[in-house]
Amino acid sequence: MFDRKLLLSVSTVLLLTCYDLSRSYVNQTKTKTATTSSNNDFSETQSDDISSIPPPKMKMQLGPIIKFRYCQSCGYQNLFKQFSELVRQHYPNMAVVGENYPQQPLKSFLARVISIIKMALLICLLFSQNPFTLLNIPTPRVYSWALQNKMYACLMIFFLSNSLESYLISTGAFEITIDDVPLWSKIETGRIPSSNEFIQMLQTFNPNKDGNDFTRLNS
Secondary structure (H helix, E strand, C coil): CCCHHHHHHHHHHHHHHHHHHHHHHHHHHHHHHHHHHHHHHHHHHHHHHHHHCCHHHCCCCCCCEEEEEECCCCCCHHHHHHHHHHHHHHCCCCEEEEEECCCCHHHHHHHHHHHHHHHHHHHHHHCCCCHHHHCCCCCCHHHHHHHHCHHHHHHHHHHHHHHHHHHHHCCCCEEEEECCEEEEEHHHHCCCCCHHHHHHHHCCEEECCCCCCEEECCC
């Protein structure tokens, strides 16, 4: 018969793991949905404008595309939504695209290794297995203590490993470009622009009278 503490630790770790996985999945889904909706809105706007133009005058220059590449694990998705709303309010014909900033391959690999080690340690502790005896290695005191205090050890391993994984996969990026032209970089400046600064930066792209074309001001 299983011990109550063991069952409680198993259920707690499983619930936390499911919550962590569901949160990452929801963040990715929201980003994809926001990107798709932005592109669909822009496509519908362009199609409506083109359909209203007579056939001889159907040629039209598309507006610029502003792209936000940000760190999802840093919680910058709400900032992306705020800046996207500002763009739609001031420049409704500008397409908005948002995506996760790519992680460094080495840090991403280390995060996966830590995740695998975390799961292996949790399984060994929950089933009272000692991998050091199989390797003919003296059992460390820390692992002996963990076997005697499974619930606390599992929670400590879970939260510490998640903190390390978050540190490795967090890029801290919030990069803004317009037609692949850099507009702002948090990696270089170390901060996120305010709403007024963002609007002033957008004003460096001069709209024509109709508001359908944007061109960079010559310095």
